[in-house]
Every structure is written in C-alpha cells, then in structure tokens.
Amino acid sequence: MAIRINLKGFIEFSSDLSQVAQDIADAIKEANKTFKEVGEEGAEIERYSIDRKRLKLELRSGRVLRAHDALLRLKNQLARRLGPKRVGVRKVFIEDLEVIISEGHVGESKAKELLKGAAEAREIEGNLVLRFRDLTDRDIRERTVDRAIKLSLLREEKVEAKAEKLAPFGAVIKRGAEKPFKLSTRVASEAERLGWIKRYPARGQWIYTPPMAALLRAISELLIERVAKPLGFKEWMFPRLMPIEVFKKLSTYVEHLPEGVFYVCVPPRDPSKFDEFKREYRLRRELRTDLLKEILSEPQYVLEAIQCTPFYQFFSGEIVRLEDLPVKAYDLLGGWTWRNEAGGVEGIVRTNEFWRLEMVFLSSPEE
Numbered sequence: 001m002a003i004r005i006n007l008k009g010f011i012e013f014s015s016d017l018s019q020v021a022q023d024i025a026d027a028i029k030e031a032n033k034t035f036k037e038v039g040e041e042g043a044e045i046e047r048y049s050i051d052r053k054r055l056k057l058e059l060r061s062g063r064v065l066r067a068h069d070a071l072l073r074l075k076n077q078l079a080r081r082l083g084p085k086r087v088g089v090r091k092v093f094i095e096d097l098e099v100i101i102s103e104g105h106v107g108e109s110k111a112k113e114l115l116k117g118a119a120e121a122r123e124i125e126g127n128l129v130l131r132f133r134d135l136t137d138r139d140i141r142e143r144t145v146d147r148a149i150k151l152s153l154l155r156e157e158k159v160e161a162k163a164e165k166l167a168p169f170g171a172v173i174k175r176g177a178e179k180p181f182k183l184s185t186r187v188a189s190e191a192e193r194l195g196w197i198k199r200y201p202a203r204g205q206w207i208y209t210p211p212m213a214a215l216l217r218a219i220s221e222l223l224i225e226r227v228a229k230p231l232g233f234k235e236w237m238f239p240r241l242m243p244i245e246v247f248k249k250l251s252t253y254v255e256h257l258p259e260g261v262f263y264v265c266v267p268p269r270d271p272s273k274f275d276e277f278k279r280e281y282r283l284r285r286e287l288r289t290d291l292l293k294e295i296l297s298e299p300q301y302v303l304e305a306i307q308c309t310p311f312y313q314f315f316s317g318e319i320v321r322l323e324d325l326p327v328k329a330y331d332l333l334g335g336w337t338w339r340n341e342a343g344g345v346e347g348i349v350r351t352n353e354f355w356r357l358e359m360v361f362l363s364s365p366e367e
C-alpha cells in the first residue's frame with residue numbers, strides 16, 4: 001500500500017519577509033535535508049515563494065513523515081530562527097491537500113460515506129484520492145487528516161498471537177452448593193407491587209422507598225466488605241460531570257455509542273437572559289423549551305456513563321513509579337451514573353440511572 005500526499009498552503013508572519021529572505025532559504029534547505037532522512041516515505045518542500053507576510057509552500061510526501069506534519073515542523077523551525085529578529089509566526093493554513101492511496105483502500109463510495117463533510121473522495125484508475133481544503137493548524141494538530149486516511153484504509157486481519165488459553169465467556173470456573181431461589185417473580189414487578197419502588201415521571205427512573213434503599217445499602221456493604229476491601233481496594237470519590245474535552249478521549253463511545261450518553265448544556269450566569277422564559281411561565285404556566293435552546297450553550301459536559309473515567313484522568317500525563325503500584329480504587333459515593341438505555345428491558349434491569357460500585361485499578365503488565 002502506497003500513500004502520496006501533495007500540499008499547497010502558507011505560513012503567515014507578523015512582518016514583511018523580504019528582510020529575512022535568506023534566513024528562510026537557509027531554513028528550508030535545512031528542513032529538506034532533515035525531511036529526506038526518512039527516505040522515500042519522507043517529505044520534501046518542492047517550491048516556495050514570499051508574498052509580503054506570507055511564505056507560500058508546496059510540499060509532497062509519503063506515508064511516514066506526512067506533508068502536513070512537515071509543514072508544522074517547518075513552522076516551528078522558522079519561529080525559532082526568525083523570532084530573535086522580531087518576526088513571529090501568526091498562522092498556518094493549508095489551502096489544498098491531496099492524499100492518493102494506491103491500494104488497500106475502502107473505495108470511493110465507502111470513503112464518501114465515512115468522510116462526509118471532512119474531505120472529498122473519488123476513485124481514479126484504482127487509486128482513492130482524498131482532497132481536503134482550508135485546513136488550519138488546529139486541524140493538523142488534532143490529526144483530522146490522519147484519522148481520515150486511517151478510516152479510508154481496509155483493515156488488515158490481525159494475526160492471532162499464541163497465548164494462554166482463556167475460558168470462553170460465560171464459562172463456570174467453580175460451582176458452589178446449589179441454593180434455592182426464594183423469589184420466582186420479576187424483581188421489579190414484585191418491588192413495585194409491594195411499594196418498594198415507584199416510577200418517576202421519566203423513562204428509566206425510579207424512586208426507591210426505605211425497604212428497597214435498605215436492600216441496596218446491604219448489597220453495597222456486602223460487596224465492599226467481602227470483595228473490595230479483601231482485594232486491597234480503597235474508597236475514592238469520582239465526579240459525575242464529565243467535561244467534553246475528557247469525553248473526546250472515550251473513542252469507543254464517541255465513535256460507536258454517542259446516542260448512549262446525556263449531554264449537558266451550561267446556562268449563562270446573566271439572569272436577564274432568562275427574562276422572557278420566566279415571563280412566559282408566569283403568564284401561561286408553560287415551560288418554553290424552545291426559548292431554552294436559544295439561551296443555553298452548546299453541550300459542554302456529559303453525564304458520567306462509565307464511572308471509571310476520572311480514575312484514568314487522574315493519571316493522565318503522569319509518570320507513576322512501579323513501586324507505587326498497584327493503585328486499587330472503588331467508588332460508590334459519587335452517586336448515579338447515566339446511560340440512555342431505558343426502554344428495551346423490563347423494570348429496573350435497564351434504566352437511565354445506575355447506582356453501582358465501580359472497582360478499577362492501575363498496575364504493571366505482569367500484574
């Protein structure tokens with residue numbers, strides 16, 4: 001599989017570049033030398049020209065050092081070289097970026113479906129050609145092009161490595177003495193009949209009265225005292241309001257289950273923004289959700305769906321010493337977690353609100 005990339009763009013500076021033309025020429029010569037160290041799969045600056053504050057560039061590359069990454073490297077190199085001369089970098093912009101994938105691609109139809117709104121896709125003589133326009137340095141840093149290329153490639157079948165044989169899912173490893181079932185009816189139906197739970201006026205939510213709350217408390221204490229603590233887990237308390245920036249790291253949810261979470265829109269701190277909304281309620285006793293849409297921000301948070309996210313965020317960007325491992329945590333005090341799952345299964349088996357004990361740990365690969 002071969003990938004070729006052609007790029008046209010520019011780097012904009014704070015001052016006219018005519019005074020530093022020689023410095024730019026030297027920097028480009030040095031950059032090309034470095035880029036070519038990768039070999040045929042590296043990058044090359046083919047042409048450049050100076051247009052007042054803009055350095056216009058054309059680059060081509062293979063799949064290892066890609067043209068857009070080479071452009072950012074050149075920007076950083078120029079910033080270091082020209083900064084002392086009071087010429088600063090203002091902007092990096094790619095006007096046109098063409099990716100040619102010669103084989104092992106998903107084809108035009110599938111690529112158009114996968115990359116809708118991000119890139120144009122067409123198949124020419126067996127090659128898949130992707131075209132990106134008007135990319136900023138943020139698009140480059142957030143790997144938009146690289147993700148699009150990855151989506152456009154056929155997935156290679158993984159060779160199954162020899163490993164220890166694991167028991168199949170659902171296999172019984174050890175069986176204790178048989179115990180009689182004392183309840184043969186549906187738990188939710190019986191609890192509702194007894195008045196232990198009552199439906200809340202929303203899908204997948206329940207009110208738990210003292211008997212049911214006591215039962216849940218007993219189960220949770222049993223799990224903590226008989227399972228979590230004997231295994232060396234200690235209690236933590238995790239937040240339940242997940243910033244969008246953290247949610248972006250949950251690729252499985254974002255790519256495959258974005259409909260399974262609840263999104264939170266933050267209200268403005270200015271009370272006057274709600275004047276019309278409050279007035280409509282006073283006059284008509286009507287909650288105007290259409291007005292709320294105009295007032296609220298775009299979603300900035302997600303209600304926690306998997307509970308362990310803060311644990312991993314706690315260690316994000318950190319270096320943990322092996323002698324400090326393992327770190328074992330359990331969380332219950334943080335409260336409910338939320339998933340948009342209610343409706344498919346009876347009663348309290350599948351809800352929107354989950355109260356659960358989460359156990360998570362960080363350890364060395366050997367452990």
